[in-house]
Amino acid sequence: MRIGIDLGGSKIELLALGDAGEVLLRRRRATPQGDYPGTLQAVGELVEAAERELARSGHVGVGTPGAESAVDGLIKNANSTCLNGKPLRDDLQALLQREIRLANDADCFALSEAIDGAGRAAQVVFGVILGTGVGGGIVVRRQLLQGVNRIAGEWGHNPLPLLDEEDLPPARCYCGRLGCVETWLSGPGLSGDHLRHNGETLAPEAICGRADAGDQACEQTLVRYERRLARALAVVVNILDPEAIVLGGGLSNIERWYDTVPRLWSAHIFSDRIDTRLLRNVHGDSSGVRGAAWLWNDQRGTR
Numbered sequence: 001m002r003i004g005i006d007l008g009g010s011k012i013e014l015l016a017l018g019d020a021g022e023v024l025l026r027r028r029r030a031t032p033q034g035d036y037p038g039t040l041q042a043v044g045e046l047v048e049a050a051e052r053e054l055a056r057s058g059h060v061g062v063g064t065p066g067a068e069s070a071v072d073g074l075i076k077n078a079n080s081t082c083l084n085g086k087p088l089r090d091d092l093q094a095l096l097q098r099e100i101r102l103a104n105d106a107d108c109f110a111l112s113e114a115i116d117g118a119g120r121a122a123q124v125v126f127g128v129i130l131g132t133g134v135g136g137g138i139v140v141r142r143q144l145l146q147g148v149n150r151i152a153g154e155w156g157h158n159p160l161p162l163l164d165e166e167d168l169p170p171a172r173c174y175c176g177r178l179g180c181v182e183t184w185l186s187g188p189g190l191s192g193d194h195l196r197h198n199g200e201t202l203a204p205e206a207i208c209g210r211a212d213a214g215d216q217a218c219e220q221t222l223v224r225y226e227r228r229l230a231r232a233l234a235v236v237v238n239i240l241d242p243e244a245i246v247l248g249g250g251l252s253n254i255e256r257w258y259d260t261v262p263r264l265w266s267a268h269i270f271s272d273r274i275d276t277r278l279l280r281n282v283h284g285d286s287s288g289v290r291g292a293a294w295l296w297n298d299q300r301g302t303r
């Protein structure tokens with residue numbers, strides 16, 4: 001059995017998968033706020049309760065915000081800040097007395113969609129989260145590609161290519177760099193762009209709703225967004241040449257991208273023919289916890 005844990009800022013979710021990927025059990029509880037020992041204990045209790053209930057033990061994979069440093073194994077860049085600077089994997093291994101696999105939430109998303117989601121037929125999948133932040137993950141033949149620096153797929157902190165007048169001036173990203181893809185393509189990036197051009201603060205859902213109702217300013221905000229998304233994804237296609245790019249996160253629910261972006265990206269992709277498909281995710285909010293369980297894809301299910 002494979003057990004996935006999605007360690008979120010507000011909730012911790014557990015999913016147990018059987019050998020064929022069937023769901024055996026789902027549990028969730030609130031994340032102890034700002035309490036690292038309490039968070040460890042909550043994960044331990046969830047796993048123990050699941051194994052007791054199912055009367056077997058499992059391989060445990062954990063999806064976290066932020067990333068595990070390749071230098072010292074400590075968590076960094078997590079928005080659940082009590083995890084930062086902590087040896088999360090070591091502590092969970094000691095607590096649960098077994099090897100634990102850990103990956104960031106965008107990697108888990110990509111893995112889940114590549115194994116039995118929208119990209120299940122594809123050999124190479126690029127998974128993208130367009131949400132509060134922008135993350136990415138790469139899966140090759142159903143295995144996560146983590147990379148020597150463990151940053152494979154961190155496309156959100158590339159600079160947006162081919163800046164046009166409508167993109168100026170680029171914004172400073174929280175990471176310290178200028179004009180990161182995330183500053184344009186996250187939800188706050190979309191709202192911020194609308195504010196810069198129109199002087200009004202609107203949530204992404206409101207911008208979409210008004211554009212659908214014929215509001216030209218909102219329509220133009222979406223047009224700028226899809227041009228940027230197409231340029232930024234064209235860079236990925238030129239390097240990785242994936243069969244499928246799967247979108248997740250709140251902004252993946254905007255239906256028009258799947259039509260407009262592939263029409264726009266062809267101008268920037270160095271190929272006479274483009275077979276890369278842009279796909280909406282299948283598993284939605286469950287992708288993180290599913291992908292965490294699939295970190296043990298190379299193992300038989302039962303320990």
Ligand SMILES: [Zn+2]
Pocket residue numbers: 156157173174175176177180182
């Ligand atoms: Zn950045």
